[in-house]
Ligand SMILES: Nc1ncnc2c1ncn2[C@@H]1O[C@H](COP(=O)(O)OP(=O)(O)OP(=O)(O)O)[C@@H](O)[C@H]1O
């Protein structure tokens with residue numbers, strides 16, 4: 387797609403688009419419908435699989451706010467994800483709080499972590515930023531491995547509460563509904579960012595930082611806002627993890643799979659709009675879940691690799707890009 | 714041509730550069746440049762390739778915070794203000810090679826400065842008006858890669874001037890354009906000037922420079938060697954030598 391042959395269908399008029407409120411409402415309705423549909427299925431496996439896929443929707447959508455909208459590739463998604471998971475363990479253990487407050491705490495921790503990383507690294511460009519985020523993962527994992535309160539390298543068991551919140555029939559169903567809500571919220575936040583002044587500024591600095599500055603865009607501040615939002619949301623994606631498997635240990639929480647998927651999913655779906663990470667995450671995570679059940683989870687990263695190579699060659703602007711013709 | 718104030722020198726001082734210099738490693742790309750620009754003026758800044766014109770532009774725009782000397786813009790020291798803060802104060806620049814936001818449509822390119830200036834309410838309407846001013850309204854929803862070279866220059870100018878800047882420094886807005894296209898850009902710059910924008914035009918196209926400038930400043934090897942009325946400056950031996958002697 388070098389732009390040599392352009393589809394003649396370049397729009398002449400600006401497409402009309404849905405307002406922010408309408409989109410949030412639509413997201414909420416879609417979430418309710420999904421919860422109702424899963425409830426109708428009523429199988430614990432369906433709850434688990436949906437929760438697994440949806441955590442990636444949140445993670446990929448969150449990553450894309452910095453990586454896609456602003457063009458800063460973060461290789462440390464696993465660090466943020468694990469920070470969220472371990473916040474749940476630590477806050478739950480220290481204060482005996484249930485999942486929902488832990489998710490809020492994870493957002494704070496992830497946001498602070500994102501802001502801190504941004505302040506330290508965002509004056510670096512391109513490869514340097516990517517390497518710095520990779521280091522973050524290593525540093526954080528080392529900290530957790532040496533932190534006995536959350537189990538250190540042995541990991542920690544997290545017991546699901548016995549009483550299930552109304553109106554759910556099992557804790558798995560509740561957890562899944564929470565994840566549906568988080569996913570819907572994440573997508574709505576991403577779309578709101580994308581269609582707002584912030585999104586316009588991020589798109590400008592992604593294309594040309596010096597030109598954006600010359601046009602009056604406070605690029606450094608925008609990048610910090612983006613790392614904070616992205617970091618908070620990536621941590622939120624990981625917050626329910628301890629309850630999903632009821633056991634958590636550093637090697638899996640900081641696993642390569644999260645970092646790789648967080649990048650691969652938006653790339654496959656398309657990084658320039660909210661729909662990209664959503665489509666990419668649903669596709670790739672479902673594939674991996676199916677492979678885990680039928681073959682083994684060992685093949686997961688191989689699948690991601692193969693799909694990524696196919697898409698980079700066949701659809702460099704992702705699945706969403708295919709439908710739009712360009713961009 | 715009748716612009717604002719055909720006799721430069723009576724308006725208030727918009728820009729004062731004092732001892733501006735810039736080194737890249739050990740190499741002095743610019744040294745000790747003093748320059749005063751008054752409101753409404755049309756100043757031509759010329760000089761051979763590599764004489765420091767773009768470096769001066771970058772110093773003024775805040776790209777090189779570590780430069781020597783100082784700028785005062787409308788009486789305010791620019792100091793370490795970042796490029797976007799200077800832009801918001803009414804200091805606009807274009808890039809020597811057009812640098813559109815390639816992922817954004819033409820009109821979105823214009824909406825960027827409008828959105829971040831916070832001064833304009835109806836950004837969509839206002840953006841369209843800016844595009845009409847440079848005759849690009851018909852391509853508002855195209856991507857930059859669909860534009861021709863002149864159109865990219867016009868987009869560059871429209872984006873830089875969307876906020877009605879006090880001072881525009883246009884870095885070779887006409888390089889590589891045809892005779893007719895040079896006239897288009899020239900007309901545009903005259904129109905901006907008549908609307909009150911002070912303009913520093915950096916240009917190699919001598920016909921445009923002489924037609925546009927009320928005053929000429931000449932850089933040679935990073936130093937200002939002449940500053941005055943165009944006819945006198947162009948007749949100076951030092952200037953002739955710089956242009957013809959190499
Ligand atoms: N970032 C940089 N690093 C090192 N040297 C530089 C840099 N920018 C400019 N220079 C050097 O400084 C000198 C002045 O460059 P500058 O671009 O300001 O010239 P110019 O007058 O704009 O030339 P032209 O008419 O070709 O655009 C040149 O010798 C150039 O090689």
Ligand SMILES: [Mg+2]
Nearest residue numbers: 766767768809
């Ligand atoms: Mg130059």
